Amino acid sequence: MIPNKDDAEEFANKAKNAVNSGDYDGAIADIERAIKASPRSVPYHLIKADALYRKGDYEDALDVLNFAETIEKNNPELLSLKSICYGSLGKFNESKIEATKAIKADPNYPFAYYNRAKAEQYLEEYDIAKKDLQKYLEMQPNDPDAYMDLADMEYHEGDYKKALQHVNTAIKKDKESTDAHDLKLNILLAQKDIENYLKELLEAFKDTEDFKYIGTLVETLKSVGSFDTAEDILKEFIKIYKDEPFLYDALARVYYDQDRKDDAYRTYEELLKSNDDREAKIYWFDFLLDDGSYDRLIGEIEKSGLKDDEVLEIKYIAEDQKGDHKAALSTADDLLKLDRTPYNTSLYGSQLRKLGRLDESIKALSEFDDDPDVAYELFLAYMDRGDVHSASKYLKTSIENSEDDDDVISNVLEGVSKMMDHSDFQSVNDFLDGLGKENDNLYILTEAMHAINSGVFEGYEKGKEKFLGLDEHKEEVCEFANNIVELTEGKAKAFLEKFIEDNCGENEMEE
Numbered sequence: 001m002i003p004n005k006d007d008a009e010e011f012a013n014k015a016k017n018a019v020n021s022g023d024y025d026g027a028i029a030d031i032e033r034a035i036k037a038s039p040r041s042v043p044y045h046l047i048k049a050d051a052l053y054r055k056g057d058y059e060d061a062l063d064v065l066n067f068a069e070t071i072e073k074n075n076p077e078l079l080s081l082k083s084i085c086y087g088s089l090g091k092f093n094e095s096k097i098e099a100t101k102a103i104k105a106d107p108n109y110p111f112a113y114y115n116r117a118k119a120e121q122y123l124e125e126y127d128i129a130k131k132d133l134q135k136y137l138e139m140q141p142n143d144p145d146a147y148m149d150l151a152d153m154e155y156h157e158g159d160y161k162k163a164l165q166h167v168n169t170a171i172k173k174d175k176e177s178t179d180a181h182d183l184k185l186n187i188l189l190a191q192k193d194i195e196n197y198l199k200e201l202l203e204a205f206k207d208t209e210d211f212k213y214i215g216t217l218v219e220t221l222k223s224v225g226s227f228d229t230a231e232d233i234l235k236e237f238i239k240i241y242k243d244e245p246f247l248y249d250a251l252a253r254v255y256y257d258q259d260r261k262d263d264a265y266r267t268y269e270e271l272l273k274s275n276d277d278r279e280a281k282i283y284w285f286d287f288l289l290d291d292g293s294y295d296r297l298i299g300e301i302e303k304s305g306l307k308d309d310e311v312l313e314i315k316y317i318a319e320d321q322k323g324d325h326k327a328a329l330s331t332a333d334d335l336l337k338l339d340r341t342p343y344n345t346s347l348y349g350s351q352l353r354k355l356g357r358l359d360e361s362i363k364a365l366s367e368f369d370d371d372p373d374v375a376y377e378l379f380l381a382y383m384d385r386g387d388v389h390s391a392s393k394y395l396k397t398s399i400e401n402s403e404d405d406d407d408v409i410s411n412v413l414e415g416v417s418k419m420m421d422h423s424d425f426q427s428v429n430d431f432l433d434g435l436g437k438e439n440d441n442l443y444i445l446t447e448a449m450h451a452i453n454s455g456v457f458e459g460y461e462k463g464k465e466k467f468l469g470l471d472e473h474k475e476e477v478c479e480f481a482n483n484i485v486e487l488t489e490g491k492a493k494a495f496l497e498k499f500i501e502d503n504c505g506e507n508e509m510e511e
Helices: 005-021 024-037 042-055 058-071 076-088 092-105 110-122 126-139 144-157 160-173 178-190 194-208 212-223 227-240 245-257 261-274 278-291 294-304 309-321 325-338 342-354 358-368 372-385 388-401 405-422 425-433 440-457 460-468 474-487 490-503 506-510
Strands: none
Touching: 005 024, 005 042, 024 042, 042 058, 042 076, 058 076, 076 092, 076 110, 092 110, 110 126, 110 144, 126 144, 144 160, 144 178, 160 178, 178 194, 178 212, 194 212, 212 227, 212 245, 227 245, 245 261, 245 278, 261 278, 278 294, 278 309, 294 309, 309 325, 309 342, 325 342, 342 358, 342 372, 358 372, 372 388, 372 405, 388 405, 388 425, 405 425, 405 440, 405 474, 405 490, 425 440, 440 460, 440 490, 460 474, 460 490, 474 490
């Protein structure tokens, strides 16, 4: 039954409350009942569009707003929400157009100026964006986000003095904003003002109590050899935050980096005496893993009785690293029983492959063969089987389906170098030609692998000339070669090592 108009207002109020509490599906269900009773109520359509926008359904929100606009044109709130939706879709020209319409509809509607400024900021039209933000701030002077945006633009234009002024204002308006403190730290680094950078790390922690700032402070001090200062700071913080595992872990790693292994172990013992909860144990387990103390780690995990996915993954890595693939397979099976994810499946298939059970590995992995982690494991399994054609198909899938740039780089370097060891020049070249080139980094990487492929199969000198041709500056090519050599293997690695030895020594660089 369609509710009457009084009921419709009740459903609209329920929908507003649901939006505020984050129940967007509930809000949409309620507001649709209100819309049935009053289909030409623009405020009801705005509530629905807002819920869809917050849910991430930007296209659907725009459909609702476009319909509402046929009922009421020149509604600044409606046009402003359209601007936000377009901005969220990365359509910044359209976002700017809708914000401009909202300003024309009501020159005193502040958020239209802000939305237009954000679109202009993304379009790198900084001068007019800053004017719009100043207009917005005349009406909304206490919004820290606007000062953040001003600071960010000044930072990108290299005016660090103005950027600092604006970010300091943003911090005054909202001291707990980690985004504001992070931007201030970046500005200070750009100015090479290390003294104030270190002071800001302490101020950021004081304002936010986010321990990441203490971690950054400690790492910075370690990088310049100030281990004693890092140790003293952490000890002072431990006196205040006596049960905070992060601080003990950071202190233990300061000791460890100085080869004071006994002090590091003693610090973890002190932690576990004062705080024996799961988080503290995870820090302890991670340290043992990094230390390579695999047997002790596995014993500590079993003693703890913890069997959640994070702990099991740590145990799995330890078993895999020590070469106990039967135990790692069993742990991977336990992970699958907890959660049958593509990642856990890739761990399971990996251990089957390492045990030589290739058919079982391929069968297990085929459940999620479009997943990049699983596809890479299938590549390795088919390579072990000697089926380079099938292997290359899954290597391409792993590269093209990955959203992580680091995974793409490692899969190209490791995967293609394996292919060079088991295939021929033309097959590798054809594979590289078949990779998408829309990503600049991937394009450079595939060109580098083309050069290495020539060096492996057509002769070292030909590969060297192609590799040097990647960039007009030899030092940049050498830096690139040094960065990627550790991720290659076999013939590809041998070519790169020879290239670095012949072309990247001090004498060659001077020439």
